[in-house]
């Protein structure tokens with residue numbers, strides 16, 4: 078697309094929600110995960126959230142098929158590689174892909190196997206010379222039913238051991254609010270003591286108090302965070318703590334966490350001086366690319382290309398996996414575009 082020809086960064090992208098349906102169909106056939114009579118059209122419908130999703134359960138059900146596939150090393154590696162290739166096609170030069178290693182244990186893999194398979198996909202992209210840098214974020218999960226503390230500790234330990242070997246940070250994802258945020262304080266205290274960077278999903282489905290908790294736990298980046306807008310004192314807290322928000326408008330509208338694009342908090346927060354960035358969250362579930370997401374910012378929110386360039390400057394600045402000179406390289410290019418109108 079012509080009008081977004083500048084270096085782009087995407088910080089918030091889940092592997093399991095971003096699998097290429099065509100590749101998934103091929104892999105599902107190879108792995109005997111679908112009925113022989115199921116055609117591609119029916120299959121892909123199971124991975125893409127319907128336009129007007131009736132409830133959260135319908136949304137979450139769209140993860141079942143990708144997760145069934147991603148129990149196999151080869152499928153994990155191929156899906157990772159394929160996603161990276163598609164990011165390149167959009168002109169993204171830096172992306173952070175996140176996944177929860179503990180969601181890949183159904184067929185005998187352990188968390189380390191799952192991470193290594195993802196990293197093999199990243200290495201293959203590097204070996205092929207794809208012009209993109211990738212950082213992997215390992216998600217700890219909020220489980221509303223089971224005590225998964227041990228699994229989360231393993232995820233943190235794994236991220237620590239693979240830091241600078243492809244992993245750039247940890248995250249906390251899952252059913253926001255199902256377990257009090259404070260429960261995860263020891264995990265982030267430990268992460269801080271190990272110098273493992275982190276981001277936290279907060280203020281997506283939950284309220285401003287979750288954003289406040291995440292900041293008090295030391296998060297410099299927050300996944301979504303939009304609901305902080307309901308409490309001006311928390312918006313101020315985000316601003317004064319120089320926190321970057323990884324915002325994903327389409328995902329929020331789909332999940333009904335925000336009412337619409339025009340009423341999404343991205344624009345008012347950006348205009349208030351918050352460091353806003355834009356990502357897709359789940360490319361396949363939401364059937365969206367980053368370029369589509371930018372179109373929504375312009376067409377439905379009244380933002381400009383300059384605003385989007387500024388949001389990319391914010392993203393490069395907040396990147397977990399770039400050195401300061403790499404950040405400067407991209408930010409200088411973007412600043413030049415801004416100063417030349």
Ligand SMILES: [Zn+2]
Nearest residue numbers: 091278300358
């Ligand atoms: Zn997310």
